[in-house]
Amino acid sequence: MxxxxxxxxxxxxxxxxxxxxxxxxxxxxxxxxxxxxxxxxxxxxxxxxxxxxxxxxxxxxxxxxEDHLAAGQRSLPEMDAMSRQDFARCVAWLCRRDGCTRVQVSGRPGDLVADVTGRLPDGRLLVVQCAHDAPGGSVPRDDMQKLVGTARLHHRADVALFVTTCRFGKPAQDLAAAHGIVAVNRDLLELWNDGTPLEMLIALGGAGQGDRRHRARWKRAYGA
Known part of the structure; x- marks a missing residue:
């Protein structure tokens, strides 16, 4: 039918x-x-x-x-076992965790030491160089000099971070302090990874306070 x-x-x-x-x-x-x-x-x-x-x-x-979850929080030994590019992704995840936007990972030849770029919550431009070295090593002055020379002149960054899995040699550390580069050594990386906000690390160094509009928005949001 x-x-x-x-x-x-x-x-x-x-x-x-x-x-x-x-x-x-x-x-x-x-x-x-x-x-x-x-x-x-x-x-x-x-x-x-x-x-x-x-x-x-x-x-x-x-x-x-899924990528964000896959590149999420890792222990320092796990970071030591990563490739340079994966370590940059992990640093980018930490930036996103702390409210950064427009976060991008480069790490390619010709990136002019900008392994990670993004915007801080108050709008400031952030440039990050990542050094994935053995825990017992140290970042030399020449590597820090590259970031000093390009972070603000080429990228026009408000805040520049140098993040490493080792420590900074004294010449590199002194150069970072003289030019307002936030030098995140292995100990500070562990604190950041364990939940210390990026803004607290930036308070240790760096420069650039954003324009008046960004500062006003920051005060409204955080009462700072």
Whole structure:
């Protein structure tokens, strides 16, 4: 019975279509019909593209969230075992955790020591250089000099961080203090990783207080 009803509905639909085509042919309405068909096809294609784009954006967002979770908090021994690029991703995650926005990881040749860039919660531009070295090593003065020379002249950073898994040699430390570079050695990295906010690390050094609008927004948000 159901099969007969289905066949009758199919035949009925086909009959209506044939009658419509005969009417269009006798009335000379072919251009109108073709235009309607083309318009419907364009609308359907546009709807399909919108849905596909929406699915792609959702997948991208989920992928980024999974990446953030995968690059989340790690112990110092786990950081020691990372590649240089993975360590930069871990530092970027710490920046996001503390409210930074527009955080991007570069770490490619030609990045001019900007392994991580982003915006602090008050809008200041942050540039981070990451040194993934053995725990017993030390960052030399020349490496710090590269960050001093490019952080503000090229990147125009308000705050520059040098984050390392080891320590800083005294010449590098003195250079950082003289030029307002926030030198995050292994001990400070452990504190940051354990929950100390980035703003507390920046208070140890760095420069750039943001413009008047950013400072006003910061005071409203934090009462500082």
């Amino acid at each position: 159901a099969g007969r009803v289905g066949r009758r509905e199919t035949l009925g639909g086909a009959g209506v279509l044939v009658a419509l085509l005969i009417w269009v042919d006798r009335a000379g309405r072919w251009p109108l019909l073709l235009g309607a068909v083309a318009l419907s096809a364009a609308g359907a294609a546009g709807w399909w593209l919108w849905r596909a784009g929406r699915r792609r954006r959702r997948a991208d967002r989920q992928g980024r969230e």
